[in-house]
Amino acid sequence: MKNKVQAFFLVMGGLVIAAGVVYGQLKKGYYSPAELGSLRQPAPVELLSDSSYQAAAYPVPVVDLTPGDGRQEVQIYCNTCHSPRYITMQPPLPAATWEAEVNKMNKTFGAGIPEDSTRKIILYLEAHYTVENRKQ
Amino acid sequence: MNMTERCLSRRGLLKIVGVTSSGMAIGRWLGPHVTMAQEPAHGKGMESFTGPGANSHWNSVGPYVTEPQKVPLILLTDRPVQLETPRHYFRTAFTPNEAFYVRWHLEAIPNAVDLKTWKLQIEGNVSKALALSLPELMQKFKPVSLAAVNQCSGNSRSRLQPRVPGGQWGNGAMGNAMWTGVRLRELLDMAGVKKGSVLVQFQGLETGPGPEGLGSNLFLKSLDLGNPVLDECVVAYLMNGEPLPMLNGFPVRLVVPGYFATYWTKCLTWIRILDVTDENFWMKTGYRVPDTPRGNTTPEEVKAGKVKTVPIERLPVRSFLISPDGSSKIPAGMNVTLRGIAFSGFGRVNRVEVSDDGGINWMTAKLGEDHGAYSFRTWEASWTAKSPGRYSLAVRATDEKNNTQPDEPVWNPGGYLWNRIARQEIVVGDAS
Numbered sequence: 001m002k003n004k005v006q007a008f009f010l011v012m013g014g015l016v017i018a019a020g021v022v023y024g025q026l027k028k029g030y031y032s033p034a035e036l037g038s039l040r041q042p043a044p045v046e047l048l049s050d051s052s053y054q055a056a057a058y059p060v061p062v063v064d065l066t067p068g069d070g071r072q073e074v075q076i077y078c079n080t081c082h083s084p085r086y087i088t089m090q091p092p093l094p095a096a097t098w099e100a101e102v103n104k105m106n107k108t109f110g111a112g113i114p115e116d117s118t119r120k121i122i123l124y125l126e127a128h129y130t131v132e133n134r135k136q
Numbered sequence: 137m138n139m140t141e142r143c144l145s146r147r148g149l150l151k152i153v154g155v156t157s158s159g160m161a162i163g164r165w166l167g168p169h170v171t172m173a174q175e176p177a178h179g180k181g182m183e184s185f186t187g188p189g190a191n192s193h194w195n196s197v198g199p200y201v202t203e204p205q206k207v208p209l210i211l212l213t214d215r216p217v218q219l220e221t222p223r224h225y226f227r228t229a230f231t232p233n234e235a236f237y238v239r240w241h242l243e244a245i246p247n248a249v250d251l252k253t254w255k256l257q258i259e260g261n262v263s264k265a266l267a268l269s270l271p272e273l274m275q276k277f278k279p280v281s282l283a284a285v286n287q288c289s290g291n292s293r294s295r296l297q298p299r300v301p302g303g304q305w306g307n308g309a310m311g312n313a314m315w316t317g318v319r320l321r322e323l324l325d326m327a328g329v330k331k332g333s334v335l336v337q338f339q340g341l342e343t344g345p346g347p348e349g350l351g352s353n354l355f356l357k358s359l360d361l362g363n364p365v366l367d368e369c370v371v372a373y374l375m376n377g378e379p380l381p382m383l384n385g386f387p388v389r390l391v392v393p394g395y396f397a398t399y400w401t402k403c404l405t406w407i408r409i410l411d412v413t414d415e416n417f418w419m420k421t422g423y424r425v426p427d428t429p430r431g432n433t434t435p436e437e438v439k440a441g442k443v444k445t446v447p448i449e450r451l452p453v454r455s456f457l458i459s460p461d462g463s464s465k466i467p468a469g470m471n472v473t474l475r476g477i478a479f480s481g482f483g484r485v486n487r488v489e490v491s492d493d494g495g496i497n498w499m500t501a502k503l504g505e506d507h508g509a510y511s512f513r514t515w516e517a518s519w520t521a522k523s524p525g526r527y528s529l530a531v532r533a534t535d536e537k538n539n540t541q542p543d544e545p546v547w548n549p550g551g552y553l554w555n556r557i558a559r560q561e562i563v564v565g566d567a568s
Contacts (some may be wrong), residue, residue, distance in 0.1 A: 055250060
């Protein structure tokens with residue numbers, strides 16, 4: 001447990017430093033939680049006449065992933081590079097296609113998902129997002 | 137005040153007038169000319185996904201979302217951001233910036249750019265590497281303006297059968313704008329491309345958390361130095377006369393007229409001359425189409441490993457009916473105006489035809505103003521349905537190279553190059 005906590009802080013610290021070093025002058029990829037179906041208009045952002053041109057944070061509404069084994073792994077690993085909306089946006093896909101997609105994330109994109117979690121993610125997608133079983 | 141203006145639900149109305157069963161009674165009470173709808177239609181949402189059949193809607197089915205500097209657009213994904221433009225924004229030749237679709241590949245996209253430090257860099261195999269500020273781009277070079285369609289390679293991907301994974305776009309991953317900026321050629325000439333160079337590579341400000349060297353880390357695109365399209369490319373700092381929205385590539389974006397948007401690098405910051413081929417994922421693996429007519433193939437051929445691919449390039453000819461959109465009935469005998477747009481990456485659209493019998497008989501539409509070979513061209517036609525019923529309106533365009541939209545579907549594993557004739561069902565009601 002202690003090792004895990006230390007590793008977590010090491011990784012997080014490394015990420016923060018790396019982000020700070022690489023693009024000090026840019027504020028990148030800033031997202032904030034949001035609700036869908038809201039009729040409220042976003043408030044206008046305050047603009048200053050300096051040289052920084054800024055947009056508000058990009059909203060990230062909660063994604064309704066079907067409950068089931070493997071959902072947690074999806075939320076942890078898939079979320080590293082993209083929100084799980086990349087899953088719910090898809091049409092129902094054949095089981096083999098889901099397997100190929102997850103393998104592509106590891107092999108082509110270097111996601112580095114541990115083997116047991118990879119298996120769990122594939123089984124989760126195959127259990128809820130194919131023609132035979134997709135409900136939401 | 138007319139009862140119908142009071143926004144009462146039918147159930148509420150029933151309560152008030154104390155009638156419990158007779159709709160007829162209410163109809164009579166309201167008078168002969170107006171009746172309440174059977175059930176209020178609001179509250180019922182679009183389905184949350186389509187498939188395994190083709191998406192039958194013009195747009196994709198996601199919810200609306202309001203992103204920074206944008207009007208509500210259709211959400212495909214939120215991180216990275218992919219947004220589709222709703223159909224009605226295509227009534228005009230130029231798509232408003234705030235409604236222009238959005239497609240990013242990697243998670244870390246800019247929220248802010250500091251123009252004090254930002255520079256456009258031209259580097260690599262050049263005589264003199266350059267780093268130009270935005271004021272330098274605006275003042276040192278003669279501005280050029282050009283209308284050009286920016287269309288996502290995967291636009292209409294949700295039409296394919298069988299469905300393929302990827303952004304499930306309807307038809308709204310496209311837009312047309314008047315782009316103003318600097319000719320790419322002038323920048324290349326100023327830096328001096330050295331002998332033996334083969335490619336020009338483009339990199340913007342987006343980055344991903346993936347390992348260095350992989351497609352999940354950087355989004356890189358390149359064009360052959362011998363490609364004549366380089367003479368037409370513009371590094372644009374204005375979009376429809378305004379600064380680009382951050383989500384569309386502020387401060388500058390590459391415009392590659394006639395080519396799919398994958399080459400139109402957003403937040404363009406590095407222009408790199410290479411003397412080797414580009415082996416990065418986004419050129420070698422991604423955004424490739426079968427080297428066949430229309431990029432067409434089959435799942436079986438792909439499985440058999442028989443398909444040779446090439447990088448995607450120009451936009452095949454397309455056209456759309458924008459209004460009427462099928463959401464309302466049209467009374468029989470009413471003369472209505474059909475409106476839409478057409479474009480081609482191969483040359484000016486010079487003919488648009490419409491059909492009201494699903495594509496058997498065609499009549500020629502009137503073309504709108506010509507904003508240049510790479511722009512949307514609006515069209516309109518007048519139409520009267522004499523009798524009630526369901527009509528299948530179809531539209532097809534032809535460009536000056538005599539490319540006409542085909543009526544056959546296309547399939548490839550990337551879900552690219554869809555340009556089949558589009559149809560819209562219109563219900564004509566009894567007017568008497």
